[in-house]
Ligand SMILES: [Zn+2]
């Protein structure tokens with residue numbers, strides 16, 4: 001009879017199940033934290049190397065071993081394969097016994113046989129979800145995809161806000177180059193203004209996402225999740241109050257005043273088509289400003305803004321994640 005159990009010995013050694021990936025080779029994951037349950041995909045083998053490394057949820061930052069992040073679909077798939085294998089082994093075992101019984105009772109008065117009546121166990125196939133943003137972590141090279149834009153890297157845990165900021169500033173730089181090469185002065189002006197607005201929007205998105213991600217470190221978590229960076233002077237005060245550091249610290253007074261003025265210019269571009277109002281005169285500290293006239297922005301100004309915001313951004317990211 002022992003021979004018959006060979007079908008199960010194979011199962012005892014464990015069933016290796018290869019999980020299907022999406023078309024780019026990414027495997028789905030789901031945060032086990034009940035309040036989160038966020039879905040993301042990772043490409044195994046592209047990030048940190050080593051055994052038993054933990055996984056970070058890109059959305060809430062929850063850290064747990066990798067095997068806690070299986071999706072319900074993956075669990076069902078693995079379960080259905082295991083059930084199928086057990087069923088197959090039982091069927092094979094029954095057939096062996098049946099053959100044996102028939103052989104032994106061949107010449108006796110009572111004939112014996114055996115039949116396996118196991119049900120059918122379909123494999124629960126699934127497809128990984130297509131998410132919104134593909135990221136290659138610039139700290140550990142992990143390829144992953146997420147909903148939204150901002151995230152912690154599932155492997156090394158570094159928040160990608162600075163990476164996204166740099167990507168956006170590269171686009172602004174391209175706009176500035178386009179403007180400088182444009183023969184049409186109207187178009188050139190438009191591109192520079194657009195570049196300035198985009199630089200401010202990118203920094204606003206970056207600042208908000210960074211403060212949101214590290215809200216736990218703030219003196220008031222809810223307020224930290226709601227800091228706007230469209231007005232950089234207000235943002236500086238809020239960061240000082242909630243996180244206890246100076247956003248302007250890496251710049252000298254003149255550089256900070258320049259940044260603040262650029263943000264005021266963005267405000268005019270967004271709300272008055274660039275026409276100078278009293279609020280601008282009061283706040284922008286711009287000696288060339290004349291009420292009712294249009295503000296001017298040149299390529300070097302826009303370029304200087306992204307250089308300075310890069311310095312402020314790096315410092316904000318470092319201070320928050322320290
Ligand atoms: Zn989570």
Ligand SMILES: [Zn+2]
Pocket residue numbers: 047137138139140141142153154155156157158
């Ligand atoms: Zn990483």
